[in-house]
Amino acid sequence: MSLETLSPSSGHQETLPELRTNSFRRALARISHLTDDARIFPTLILLPVMFFFIVWNVIPTLWMIGLSFYRYSLMLGNEQFLGTNNYMSIMTDSQVWEALSRTFIWVGAGVAIQTILGLLLGFLFWGSRDMPGRRLALTLLFTPMVLTPVAVGVFFRLLYEPTFGIVNYLTTTVLGVQVNPLNDRAIAFGAVLLVDTWMWTPFMILITLAALGSVPKAELEAAEIDRIPWLKRLRYIIWPNAKFILMLGILLRTIDSFKTLDLVYLMTNGGPGNTTDLIALLLRRKAFEAFDLGWSSAMAILLLLTAIAFTSIYLYILNLNRRRQEAIV
Amino acid sequence: MTRASGWRRTAYHLLLWLVVLIFFAPVAWIILSAFKTTNQILAIPPLVVFEPTLDNFRQIVADPNAGRFLWNSLWLSIIAVLIALAVSFLAAYAFSRFNLKATNFLMFVLLSMRMVPAVAVVIPLYLMYSALGWRNQPLAMLAFYAMFSIPFSVWILKGFIDGVSRRFDETALVNGGSRWHVLFRVVLPQIGPGLVAAFIFNLIFVWNEFLFNLLLGGRDVRNIPxxxxTDLYSDGGMNWTFVAAMTTVYIIPPMIIIYLFQRYLLVGMTFGTVRGEV
Structure with missing residues:
Protein backbone atom coordinates (compact mmCIF):
# COMPACT_ATOMS: atom_id res chain seq x y z
CA MET A 1 0.00 0.00 0.00
CA SER A 2 2.76 2.35 0.95
CA LEU A 3 4.60 1.38 -2.22
CA GLU A 4 1.60 2.29 -4.27
CA THR A 5 1.32 5.68 -2.66
CA LEU A 6 5.02 6.26 -3.09
CA SER A 7 4.91 5.55 -6.77
CA PRO A 8 1.52 6.52 -8.13
CA SER A 9 0.73 4.97 -11.47
CA SER A 10 -0.04 8.33 -12.97
CA GLY A 11 3.54 9.35 -12.32
CA HIS A 12 4.79 6.35 -14.26
CA GLN A 13 2.71 7.26 -17.23
CA GLU A 14 4.15 10.70 -17.28
CA THR A 15 7.79 9.70 -17.12
CA LEU A 16 7.73 6.65 -19.37
CA PRO A 17 7.18 8.29 -22.76
CA GLU A 18 9.81 10.83 -21.95
CA LEU A 19 12.27 8.09 -21.04
CA ARG A 20 11.45 6.31 -24.27
CA THR A 21 12.10 9.39 -26.42
CA ASN A 22 15.33 10.02 -24.58
CA SER A 23 16.62 6.54 -25.19
CA PHE A 24 15.35 6.75 -28.74
CA ARG A 25 17.23 9.97 -29.23
CA ARG A 26 20.31 8.55 -27.65
CA ALA A 27 20.17 5.55 -29.95
CA LEU A 28 19.66 7.83 -32.91
CA ALA A 29 22.59 9.95 -31.83
CA ARG A 30 24.73 6.84 -31.52
CA ILE A 31 23.71 5.67 -34.97
CA SER A 32 24.26 9.10 -36.48
CA HIS A 33 27.84 8.98 -35.20
CA LEU A 34 28.52 5.81 -37.18
CA THR A 35 29.00 7.83 -40.36
CA ASP A 36 31.28 10.45 -38.85
CA ASP A 37 34.38 9.05 -40.51
CA ALA A 38 35.94 11.69 -42.73
CA ARG A 39 36.03 9.28 -45.65
CA ILE A 40 32.63 7.64 -45.29
CA PHE A 41 30.61 10.79 -44.74
CA PRO A 42 31.45 12.72 -47.93
CA THR A 43 30.96 9.58 -49.99
CA LEU A 44 27.59 9.05 -48.38
CA ILE A 45 26.31 12.56 -49.00
CA LEU A 46 27.61 12.52 -52.56
CA LEU A 47 25.71 9.35 -53.40
CA PRO A 48 22.42 10.98 -54.45
CA VAL A 49 24.08 13.49 -56.74
CA MET A 50 26.28 10.78 -58.22
CA PHE A 51 23.20 8.70 -58.92
CA PHE A 52 21.55 11.51 -60.86
CA PHE A 53 24.79 12.40 -62.53
CA ILE A 54 25.59 8.91 -63.74
CA VAL A 55 22.11 7.92 -64.87
CA TRP A 56 21.17 11.19 -66.55
CA ASN A 57 24.55 12.35 -67.72
CA VAL A 58 27.43 9.93 -67.90
CA ILE A 59 25.55 7.02 -69.46
CA PRO A 60 23.68 9.09 -72.07
CA THR A 61 26.84 10.98 -72.99
CA LEU A 62 28.85 7.81 -73.44
CA TRP A 63 26.02 6.39 -75.48
CA MET A 64 26.04 9.49 -77.65
CA ILE A 65 29.81 9.33 -78.14
CA GLY A 66 29.46 5.74 -79.29
CA LEU A 67 26.58 6.59 -81.58
CA SER A 68 28.50 9.40 -83.23
CA PHE A 69 30.62 6.77 -84.98
CA TYR A 70 27.63 5.00 -86.47
CA ARG A 71 25.07 5.59 -89.12
CA TYR A 72 21.94 5.43 -87.04
CA SER A 73 18.54 6.58 -88.11
CA LEU A 74 15.41 6.09 -86.07
CA MET A 75 13.37 6.03 -89.27
CA LEU A 76 15.41 3.52 -91.24
CA GLY A 77 16.65 1.61 -88.22
CA ASN A 78 19.88 0.50 -89.85
CA GLU A 79 23.13 0.65 -87.93
CA GLN A 80 26.45 0.76 -89.61
CA PHE A 81 29.88 1.60 -88.27
CA LEU A 82 31.23 4.67 -90.02
CA GLY A 83 34.30 5.57 -88.02
CA THR A 84 34.77 9.32 -88.12
CA ASN A 85 32.66 9.75 -91.24
CA ASN A 86 29.93 11.64 -89.38
CA TYR A 87 32.47 14.17 -88.21
CA MET A 88 33.91 14.45 -91.70
CA SER A 89 30.50 15.04 -93.23
CA ILE A 90 29.79 17.78 -90.66
CA MET A 91 33.06 19.49 -91.52
CA THR A 92 32.23 19.50 -95.21
CA ASP A 93 28.51 20.30 -94.88
CA SER A 94 27.85 23.78 -96.27
CA GLN A 95 24.56 23.95 -94.34
CA VAL A 96 26.45 23.56 -91.07
CA TRP A 97 28.94 26.25 -91.97
CA GLU A 98 26.17 28.61 -93.02
CA ALA A 99 24.27 28.01 -89.80
CA LEU A 100 27.47 28.42 -87.80
CA SER A 101 28.41 31.71 -89.42
CA ARG A 102 24.82 32.90 -88.97
CA THR A 103 25.06 31.93 -85.31
CA PHE A 104 28.32 33.87 -84.98
CA ILE A 105 26.67 36.95 -86.45
CA TRP A 106 23.71 36.38 -84.15
CA VAL A 107 25.97 36.10 -81.09
CA GLY A 108 28.37 38.86 -82.10
CA ALA A 109 25.76 41.42 -83.08
CA GLY A 110 23.36 40.48 -80.29
CA VAL A 111 25.88 40.50 -77.47
CA ALA A 112 27.54 43.70 -78.74
CA ILE A 113 24.25 45.60 -78.94
CA GLN A 114 23.03 44.26 -75.62
CA THR A 115 26.32 45.06 -73.90
CA ILE A 116 26.48 48.61 -75.21
CA LEU A 117 22.84 49.32 -74.42
CA GLY A 118 23.18 47.58 -71.07
CA LEU A 119 26.25 49.63 -70.17
CA LEU A 120 24.61 52.92 -71.13
CA LEU A 121 21.39 52.16 -69.30
CA GLY A 122 23.28 50.64 -66.38
CA PHE A 123 25.20 53.89 -65.91
CA LEU A 124 21.91 55.75 -66.25
CA PHE A 125 20.35 53.64 -63.50
CA TRP A 126 23.43 53.88 -61.27
CA GLY A 127 22.05 56.86 -59.39
CA SER A 128 18.54 55.49 -59.08
CA ARG A 129 18.73 54.69 -55.35
CA ASP A 130 16.11 57.25 -54.37
CA MET A 131 13.94 56.83 -57.44
CA PRO A 132 10.25 56.74 -56.54
CA GLY A 133 8.78 53.25 -57.02
CA ARG A 134 12.24 51.80 -57.66
CA ARG A 135 11.36 48.25 -56.76
CA LEU A 136 8.39 48.16 -59.11
CA ALA A 137 10.40 49.90 -61.82
CA LEU A 138 13.22 47.36 -61.61
CA THR A 139 10.72 44.51 -61.64
CA LEU A 140 9.16 45.81 -64.85
CA LEU A 141 12.60 46.45 -66.33
CA PHE A 142 13.91 42.98 -65.51
CA THR A 143 10.72 41.16 -66.47
CA PRO A 144 11.75 40.30 -70.06
CA MET A 145 14.61 38.03 -69.01
CA VAL A 146 12.59 35.80 -66.73
CA LEU A 147 9.78 35.28 -69.22
CA THR A 148 9.36 31.94 -70.96
CA PRO A 149 11.16 32.32 -74.31
CA VAL A 150 8.38 30.30 -75.91
CA ALA A 151 5.73 32.68 -74.61
CA VAL A 152 7.80 35.62 -75.79
CA GLY A 153 8.11 34.04 -79.23
CA VAL A 154 4.38 33.51 -79.43
CA PHE A 155 3.41 36.96 -78.32
CA PHE A 156 5.87 38.67 -80.59
CA ARG A 157 4.20 36.80 -83.41
CA LEU A 158 1.08 38.66 -82.39
CA LEU A 159 2.93 41.99 -82.31
CA TYR A 160 4.61 41.27 -85.66
CA GLU A 161 1.37 40.09 -87.32
CA PRO A 162 1.32 41.70 -90.79
CA THR A 163 -2.36 42.68 -90.86
CA PHE A 164 -3.42 43.70 -87.35
CA GLY A 165 -0.09 43.60 -85.47
CA ILE A 166 0.91 46.79 -83.72
CA VAL A 167 4.42 46.86 -85.22
CA ASN A 168 3.08 46.96 -88.74
CA TYR A 169 0.54 49.58 -87.70
CA LEU A 170 3.25 51.82 -86.22
CA THR A 171 5.61 51.51 -89.18
CA THR A 172 2.74 52.14 -91.60
CA THR A 173 1.51 55.28 -89.87
CA VAL A 174 4.90 56.70 -88.88
CA LEU A 175 7.17 55.62 -91.74
CA GLY A 176 4.63 54.75 -94.39
CA VAL A 177 6.16 51.28 -94.83
CA GLN A 178 4.23 48.05 -94.53
CA VAL A 179 6.21 45.31 -92.82
CA ASN A 180 5.78 41.60 -92.36
CA PRO A 181 8.89 41.07 -90.21
CA LEU A 182 8.80 37.31 -89.76
CA ASN A 183 8.15 36.47 -93.41
CA ASP A 184 10.43 38.98 -95.04
CA ARG A 185 13.85 37.56 -95.88
CA ALA A 186 15.48 40.97 -95.63
CA ILE A 187 14.41 41.80 -92.08
CA ALA A 188 13.46 38.50 -90.39
CA PHE A 189 16.91 38.06 -88.83
CA GLY A 190 16.88 41.61 -87.52
CA ALA A 191 13.34 41.28 -86.24
CA VAL A 192 14.18 38.17 -84.24
CA LEU A 193 17.43 39.68 -83.01
CA LEU A 194 15.45 42.70 -81.84
CA VAL A 195 13.33 40.44 -79.65
CA ASP A 196 16.45 38.79 -78.27
CA THR A 197 17.87 42.22 -77.54
CA TRP A 198 14.67 43.25 -75.83
CA MET A 199 14.83 40.14 -73.65
CA TRP A 200 18.50 40.32 -72.71
CA THR A 201 19.47 43.99 -72.54
CA PRO A 202 17.98 44.05 -69.02
CA PHE A 203 20.39 41.28 -68.09
CA MET A 204 23.33 43.44 -69.15
CA ILE A 205 21.82 46.34 -67.21
CA LEU A 206 21.69 44.09 -64.17
CA ILE A 207 25.31 43.04 -64.70
CA THR A 208 26.42 46.65 -65.18
CA LEU A 209 24.68 47.66 -61.96
CA ALA A 210 26.36 44.81 -60.12
CA ALA A 211 29.73 45.71 -61.60
CA LEU A 212 29.34 49.36 -60.63
CA GLY A 213 28.18 48.26 -57.19
CA SER A 214 31.47 46.41 -56.73
CA VAL A 215 33.48 49.64 -57.05
CA PRO A 216 34.51 50.72 -53.54
CA LYS A 217 32.50 53.76 -52.46
CA ALA A 218 35.49 55.32 -50.70
CA GLU A 219 37.49 55.48 -53.92
CA LEU A 220 34.61 57.08 -55.76
CA GLU A 221 34.15 59.67 -53.04
CA ALA A 222 37.85 60.45 -52.99
CA ALA A 223 37.75 60.99 -56.76
CA GLU A 224 34.72 63.22 -56.32
CA ILE A 225 36.51 65.34 -53.75
CA ASP A 226 39.65 65.56 -55.87
CA ARG A 227 37.51 66.54 -58.87
CA ILE A 228 39.14 63.93 -61.06
CA PRO A 229 37.75 64.15 -64.60
CA TRP A 230 35.16 61.54 -65.59
CA LEU A 231 37.28 59.74 -68.15
CA LYS A 232 40.06 59.21 -65.65
CA ARG A 233 37.64 58.00 -63.02
CA LEU A 234 36.29 55.54 -65.54
CA ARG A 235 39.71 54.30 -66.45
CA TYR A 236 41.50 54.17 -63.11
CA ILE A 237 38.74 53.58 -60.59
CA ILE A 238 35.66 52.08 -62.19
CA TRP A 239 37.16 49.84 -64.87
CA PRO A 240 39.72 47.98 -62.69
CA ASN A 241 37.01 47.13 -60.18
CA ALA A 242 34.11 46.51 -62.50
CA LYS A 243 35.78 44.60 -65.30
CA PHE A 244 35.52 41.10 -63.84
CA ILE A 245 31.79 41.13 -63.29
CA LEU A 246 31.31 42.74 -66.69
CA MET A 247 33.37 40.06 -68.36
CA LEU A 248 31.48 37.30 -66.56
CA GLY A 249 28.22 38.85 -67.69
CA ILE A 250 29.31 39.22 -71.30
CA LEU A 251 30.61 35.67 -71.37
CA LEU A 252 27.43 34.27 -69.87
CA ARG A 253 25.41 36.19 -72.43
CA THR A 254 27.64 34.92 -75.24
CA ILE A 255 27.08 31.33 -74.17
CA ASP A 256 23.34 31.76 -73.77
CA SER A 257 23.09 33.52 -77.08
CA PHE A 258 24.97 30.65 -78.70
CA LYS A 259 22.38 28.27 -77.24
CA THR A 260 19.34 30.15 -78.54
CA LEU A 261 16.64 27.81 -79.70
CA ASP A 262 13.15 28.23 -78.18
CA LEU A 263 12.65 31.83 -79.14
CA VAL A 264 13.58 31.47 -82.80
CA TYR A 265 11.89 28.09 -83.10
CA LEU A 266 8.57 29.58 -82.08
CA MET A 267 8.90 32.73 -84.13
CA THR A 268 10.28 31.58 -87.48
CA ASN A 269 11.64 28.03 -87.06
CA GLY A 270 14.69 29.08 -89.06
CA GLY A 271 12.73 30.68 -91.90
CA PRO A 272 11.93 32.43 -94.12
CA GLY A 273 14.20 30.40 -96.39
CA ASN A 274 16.91 29.71 -93.85
CA THR A 275 17.64 33.30 -92.91
CA THR A 276 17.24 32.69 -89.17
CA ASP A 277 18.51 29.13 -89.08
CA LEU A 278 20.90 28.99 -86.11
CA ILE A 279 23.06 26.00 -85.27
CA ALA A 280 20.80 24.75 -82.47
CA LEU A 281 17.78 24.86 -84.78
CA LEU A 282 19.65 22.98 -87.47
CA LEU A 283 20.64 20.30 -84.99
CA ARG A 284 17.08 19.98 -83.71
CA ARG A 285 15.81 19.51 -87.24
CA LYS A 286 18.44 16.93 -88.12
CA ALA A 287 17.87 14.97 -84.94
CA PHE A 288 14.12 15.13 -84.50
CA GLU A 289 12.71 15.67 -87.97
CA ALA A 290 15.19 13.72 -90.10
CA PHE A 291 15.99 11.42 -87.15
CA ASP A 292 19.57 11.17 -88.34
CA LEU A 293 20.87 10.46 -84.87
CA GLY A 294 24.39 9.32 -85.67
CA TRP A 295 25.17 12.56 -87.46
CA SER A 296 23.35 14.58 -84.78
CA SER A 297 25.30 12.91 -82.00
CA ALA A 298 28.55 13.87 -83.67
CA MET A 299 27.29 17.45 -83.99
CA ALA A 300 26.16 17.45 -80.36
CA ILE A 301 29.62 16.33 -79.26
CA LEU A 302 31.22 19.17 -81.19
CA LEU A 303 28.87 21.59 -79.42
CA LEU A 304 29.69 19.92 -76.12
CA LEU A 305 33.39 20.55 -76.69
CA THR A 306 32.62 24.18 -77.54
CA ALA A 307 30.70 24.50 -74.30
CA ILE A 308 33.60 23.01 -72.34
CA ALA A 309 35.93 25.57 -73.88
CA PHE A 310 33.53 28.38 -72.92
CA THR A 311 33.26 26.99 -69.40
CA SER A 312 37.03 26.96 -68.97
CA ILE A 313 37.26 30.62 -69.93
CA TYR A 314 34.38 31.45 -67.61
CA LEU A 315 36.00 29.68 -64.67
CA TYR A 316 39.32 31.37 -65.39
CA ILE A 317 37.73 34.81 -65.13
CA LEU A 318 35.74 33.73 -62.11
CA ASN A 319 38.92 32.71 -60.31
CA LEU A 320 40.59 36.01 -61.20
CA ASN A 321 37.61 37.80 -59.69
CA ARG A 322 37.72 35.65 -56.57
CA ARG A 323 41.40 36.34 -56.06
CA ARG A 324 40.75 40.06 -56.41
CA GLN A 325 37.98 39.93 -53.81
CA GLU A 326 40.13 37.97 -51.41
CA ALA A 327 42.91 40.53 -51.91
CA ILE A 328 40.49 43.30 -50.89
CA VAL A 329 39.30 41.46 -47.80
CA MET B 1 25.57 60.98 -59.06
CA THR B 2 25.70 64.18 -57.15
CA ARG B 3 22.73 65.84 -55.59
CA ALA B 4 21.08 67.86 -58.28
CA SER B 5 18.49 70.55 -57.94
CA GLY B 6 14.84 69.51 -57.62
CA TRP B 7 13.65 69.71 -61.19
CA ARG B 8 16.72 67.96 -62.55
CA ARG B 9 16.20 65.09 -60.17
CA THR B 10 12.58 64.86 -61.23
CA ALA B 11 13.56 64.90 -64.88
CA TYR B 12 16.13 62.17 -64.20
CA HIS B 13 13.56 59.98 -62.47
CA LEU B 14 11.08 60.56 -65.27
CA LEU B 15 13.73 59.47 -67.77
CA LEU B 16 14.36 56.29 -65.81
CA TRP B 17 10.65 55.50 -65.72
CA LEU B 18 10.45 56.14 -69.46
CA VAL B 19 13.19 53.56 -70.08
CA VAL B 20 11.38 51.09 -67.83
CA LEU B 21 8.10 51.60 -69.63
CA ILE B 22 9.69 51.15 -73.05
CA PHE B 23 11.05 47.77 -71.95
CA PHE B 24 7.75 46.80 -70.42
CA ALA B 25 5.59 47.96 -73.33
CA PRO B 26 5.45 44.65 -75.24
CA VAL B 27 4.40 42.78 -72.11
CA ALA B 28 1.86 45.46 -71.29
CA TRP B 29 0.44 45.13 -74.79
CA ILE B 30 -0.05 41.38 -74.38
CA ILE B 31 -1.67 41.80 -71.00
CA LEU B 32 -3.95 44.40 -72.57
CA SER B 33 -4.75 42.06 -75.46
CA ALA B 34 -5.78 39.35 -73.03
CA PHE B 35 -8.79 41.46 -72.12
CA LYS B 36 -9.94 41.93 -75.71
CA THR B 37 -12.45 40.01 -77.77
CA THR B 38 -11.31 38.45 -81.04
CA ASN B 39 -12.69 41.36 -83.03
CA GLN B 40 -10.96 43.87 -80.80
CA ILE B 41 -7.63 42.07 -81.28
CA LEU B 42 -8.10 42.05 -85.04
CA ALA B 43 -9.13 45.72 -85.15
CA ILE B 44 -7.16 48.11 -87.34
CA PRO B 45 -5.91 50.47 -86.01
CA PRO B 46 -5.08 48.52 -82.81
CA LEU B 47 -7.29 49.50 -79.92
CA VAL B 48 -5.79 51.01 -76.81
CA VAL B 49 -9.08 52.03 -75.24
CA PHE B 50 -11.76 49.37 -75.27
CA GLU B 51 -14.29 47.64 -73.09
CA PRO B 52 -12.36 44.87 -71.28
CA THR B 53 -13.74 41.36 -71.18
CA LEU B 54 -12.87 38.41 -68.99
CA ASP B 55 -14.14 35.87 -71.52
CA ASN B 56 -10.64 34.75 -72.52
CA PHE B 57 -9.82 33.80 -68.95
CA ARG B 58 -13.16 32.03 -68.61
CA GLN B 59 -12.23 30.09 -71.71
CA ILE B 60 -8.97 28.98 -70.07
CA VAL B 61 -10.73 27.91 -66.89
CA ALA B 62 -13.31 26.01 -68.94
CA ASP B 63 -10.68 24.30 -71.09
CA PRO B 64 -9.69 21.05 -69.33
CA ASN B 65 -6.42 20.80 -71.30
CA ALA B 66 -5.25 24.26 -70.31
CA GLY B 67 -5.88 23.43 -66.66
CA ARG B 68 -4.01 20.16 -66.91
CA PHE B 69 -0.99 21.70 -68.62
CA LEU B 70 -0.86 24.49 -66.06
CA TRP B 71 -1.04 21.91 -63.28
CA ASN B 72 1.80 19.93 -64.92
CA SER B 73 3.93 23.07 -65.12
CA LEU B 74 3.27 23.73 -61.47
CA TRP B 75 3.81 20.34 -59.84
CA LEU B 76 6.75 19.40 -62.05
CA SER B 77 8.63 22.56 -61.24
CA ILE B 78 7.97 22.63 -57.51
CA ILE B 79 8.62 18.97 -56.71
CA ALA B 80 11.61 18.65 -59.04
CA VAL B 81 13.26 21.70 -57.51
CA LEU B 82 12.66 20.44 -53.97
CA ILE B 83 14.31 17.11 -54.82
CA ALA B 84 17.18 18.93 -56.51
CA LEU B 85 17.68 21.17 -53.46
CA ALA B 86 17.91 18.22 -51.08
CA VAL B 87 20.41 16.40 -53.30
CA SER B 88 22.39 19.54 -54.03
CA PHE B 89 22.63 20.63 -50.42
CA LEU B 90 24.34 17.39 -49.46
CA ALA B 91 26.66 17.54 -52.44
CA ALA B 92 27.47 21.22 -51.97
CA TYR B 93 28.40 20.54 -48.33
CA ALA B 94 30.73 17.74 -49.39
CA PHE B 95 32.35 19.98 -52.02
CA SER B 96 32.68 22.84 -49.58
CA ARG B 97 34.10 21.04 -46.54
CA PHE B 98 36.01 17.95 -47.58
CA ASN B 99 39.00 18.64 -49.74
CA LEU B 100 38.03 16.02 -52.26
CA LYS B 101 40.29 15.60 -55.23
CA ALA B 102 37.33 15.52 -57.58
CA THR B 103 35.77 18.77 -56.33
CA ASN B 104 37.16 21.10 -58.96
CA PHE B 105 36.50 18.64 -61.72
CA LEU B 106 32.92 17.97 -60.68
CA MET B 107 32.13 21.66 -60.19
CA PHE B 108 33.52 22.23 -63.67
CA VAL B 109 31.38 19.48 -65.14
CA LEU B 110 28.30 20.86 -63.42
CA LEU B 111 28.99 24.34 -64.76
CA SER B 112 29.56 23.07 -68.27
CA MET B 113 26.16 21.37 -68.17
CA ARG B 114 24.74 24.86 -67.96
CA MET B 115 26.79 25.96 -70.95
CA VAL B 116 25.88 23.18 -73.40
CA PRO B 117 23.09 23.90 -75.88
CA ALA B 118 20.01 22.08 -74.65
CA VAL B 119 19.48 20.35 -77.96
CA ALA B 120 22.87 18.63 -77.65
CA VAL B 121 21.93 17.32 -74.21
CA VAL B 122 18.51 16.14 -75.22
CA ILE B 123 19.69 13.79 -78.00
CA PRO B 124 21.20 11.07 -75.78
CA LEU B 125 18.43 11.49 -73.23
CA TYR B 126 15.86 11.08 -75.98
CA LEU B 127 17.50 7.81 -77.01
CA MET B 128 17.64 6.61 -73.43
CA TYR B 129 14.06 7.58 -72.65
CA SER B 130 12.83 5.96 -75.85
CA ALA B 131 14.75 2.75 -75.22
CA LEU B 132 13.56 2.43 -71.62
CA GLY B 133 10.00 3.49 -72.34
CA TRP B 134 10.36 6.50 -70.05
CA ARG B 135 8.85 9.05 -72.39
CA ASN B 136 5.59 10.52 -71.17
CA GLN B 137 6.23 9.02 -67.71
CA PRO B 138 5.62 11.58 -64.95
CA LEU B 139 8.33 10.17 -62.69
CA ALA B 140 10.93 10.13 -65.45
CA MET B 141 10.08 13.71 -66.35
CA LEU B 142 10.29 14.70 -62.71
CA ALA B 143 13.68 13.03 -62.33
CA PHE B 144 14.93 14.79 -65.39
CA TYR B 145 13.86 18.18 -64.09
CA ALA B 146 15.53 17.43 -60.76
CA MET B 147 18.72 16.67 -62.68
CA PHE B 148 18.18 19.84 -64.70
CA SER B 149 18.09 21.89 -61.48
CA ILE B 150 21.02 20.26 -59.70
CA PRO B 151 24.00 22.04 -61.35
CA PHE B 152 22.74 25.50 -60.55
CA SER B 153 21.70 24.50 -57.03
CA VAL B 154 25.08 22.98 -56.22
CA TRP B 155 26.92 26.04 -57.47
CA ILE B 156 24.78 28.50 -55.60
CA LEU B 157 24.64 26.47 -52.36
CA LYS B 158 28.37 25.81 -52.35
CA GLY B 159 28.89 29.56 -52.50
CA PHE B 160 26.67 30.04 -49.48
CA ILE B 161 28.12 27.11 -47.50
CA ASP B 162 31.64 28.45 -48.19
CA GLY B 163 30.39 31.61 -46.50
CA VAL B 164 29.62 29.72 -43.25
CA SER B 165 32.77 29.52 -41.15
CA ARG B 166 34.21 26.06 -40.58
CA ARG B 167 34.54 26.94 -36.90
CA PHE B 168 30.82 26.30 -36.50
CA ASP B 169 31.31 22.76 -37.78
CA GLU B 170 34.36 22.19 -35.60
CA THR B 171 32.66 23.50 -32.48
CA ALA B 172 29.67 21.24 -32.99
CA LEU B 173 31.85 18.20 -33.63
CA VAL B 174 34.03 18.85 -30.58
CA ASN B 175 30.93 19.10 -28.45
CA GLY B 176 29.82 15.65 -29.50
CA GLY B 177 27.52 16.45 -32.36
CA SER B 178 27.46 14.06 -35.27
CA ARG B 179 28.14 15.20 -38.80
CA TRP B 180 24.43 14.94 -39.56
CA HIS B 181 23.82 17.30 -36.68
CA VAL B 182 26.33 19.74 -38.20
CA LEU B 183 24.68 19.42 -41.57
CA PHE B 184 21.07 19.98 -40.57
CA ARG B 185 21.24 21.90 -37.32
CA VAL B 186 24.33 24.04 -37.79
CA VAL B 187 24.87 24.70 -41.49
CA LEU B 188 21.37 24.43 -42.93
CA PRO B 189 19.82 27.19 -40.80
CA GLN B 190 22.56 29.58 -41.89
CA ILE B 191 22.11 29.30 -45.63
CA GLY B 192 18.43 30.21 -45.82
CA PRO B 193 18.98 32.94 -48.44
CA GLY B 194 20.92 30.52 -50.64
CA LEU B 195 18.12 27.97 -50.46
CA VAL B 196 15.54 30.62 -51.28
CA ALA B 197 17.54 31.92 -54.24
CA ALA B 198 18.18 28.42 -55.59
CA PHE B 199 14.53 27.48 -55.15
CA ILE B 200 13.17 30.60 -56.79
CA PHE B 201 15.40 30.58 -59.82
CA ASN B 202 15.25 26.87 -60.49
CA LEU B 203 11.50 27.21 -60.26
CA ILE B 204 11.59 29.87 -62.96
CA PHE B 205 13.92 27.81 -65.15
CA VAL B 206 11.82 24.66 -64.95
CA TRP B 207 8.68 26.74 -65.36
CA ASN B 208 10.14 28.16 -68.59
CA GLU B 209 11.58 24.89 -69.88
CA PHE B 210 10.41 23.84 -73.32
CA LEU B 211 12.67 21.57 -75.36
CA PHE B 212 13.03 18.67 -72.94
CA ASN B 213 9.35 18.57 -72.23
CA LEU B 214 8.61 18.61 -75.95
CA LEU B 215 10.92 15.69 -76.69
CA LEU B 216 11.04 13.62 -73.52
CA GLY B 217 7.49 14.26 -72.38
CA GLY B 218 4.14 13.57 -73.89
CA ARG B 219 0.51 14.38 -73.39
CA ASP B 220 0.44 13.38 -69.73
CA VAL B 221 3.29 15.61 -68.62
CA ARG B 222 2.99 18.43 -71.15
CA ASN B 223 3.58 21.88 -69.73
CA ILE B 224 2.36 25.22 -70.99
CA PRO B 225 5.44 26.20 -73.07
CA THR B 230 1.39 22.45 -80.34
CA ASP B 231 -2.07 23.42 -79.12
CA LEU B 232 -2.62 27.01 -80.07
CA TYR B 233 -4.28 26.52 -83.40
CA SER B 234 -8.00 26.39 -83.79
CA ASP B 235 -9.74 26.17 -87.15
CA GLY B 236 -6.45 26.46 -89.04
CA GLY B 237 -5.43 29.87 -87.67
CA MET B 238 -3.90 31.09 -84.43
CA ASN B 239 -6.35 31.46 -81.61
CA TRP B 240 -5.06 34.88 -80.61
CA THR B 241 -7.38 35.58 -77.70
CA PHE B 242 -6.35 32.29 -76.15
CA VAL B 243 -2.67 33.02 -76.83
CA ALA B 244 -2.89 36.43 -75.18
CA ALA B 245 -4.78 35.18 -72.13
CA MET B 246 -2.60 32.10 -71.68
CA THR B 247 0.69 34.02 -71.99
CA THR B 248 -0.65 36.53 -69.48
CA VAL B 249 -1.49 33.79 -66.99
CA TYR B 250 1.87 32.16 -67.58
CA ILE B 251 4.12 35.22 -67.28
CA ILE B 252 2.52 36.73 -64.20
CA PRO B 253 4.09 34.28 -61.67
CA PRO B 254 7.72 34.98 -62.66
CA MET B 255 6.99 38.70 -62.49
CA ILE B 256 5.56 38.42 -58.98
CA ILE B 257 8.53 36.30 -57.96
CA ILE B 258 11.11 38.80 -59.12
CA TYR B 259 9.19 41.60 -57.44
CA LEU B 260 9.27 39.72 -54.13
CA PHE B 261 12.80 38.33 -54.43
CA GLN B 262 14.53 41.12 -56.29
CA ARG B 263 17.69 40.93 -54.22
CA TYR B 264 18.33 37.38 -55.41
CA LEU B 265 17.97 38.29 -59.08
CA LEU B 266 21.68 38.81 -59.66
CA VAL B 267 22.82 35.62 -57.99
CA GLY B 268 20.00 33.76 -59.72
CA MET B 269 20.74 34.95 -63.23
CA THR B 270 24.50 34.35 -63.01
CA PHE B 271 24.49 30.76 -61.82
CA GLY B 272 25.36 31.86 -58.31
CA THR B 273 28.75 33.10 -59.47
CA VAL B 274 28.19 36.83 -59.04
CA ARG B 275 26.98 38.26 -55.77
CA GLY B 276 26.07 41.78 -54.93
CA GLU B 277 23.36 44.32 -54.47
CA VAL B 278 21.56 45.95 -57.32
Missing part, protein backbone atom coordinates in the same frame (compact mmCIF):
# COMPACT_ATOMS: atom_id res chain seq x y z
CA UNK B 226 5.07 23.00 -75.09
CA UNK B 227 1.36 23.54 -75.45
CA UNK B 228 2.21 26.95 -76.95
CA UNK B 229 3.94 25.20 -79.80
Missing amino acids: VSFS
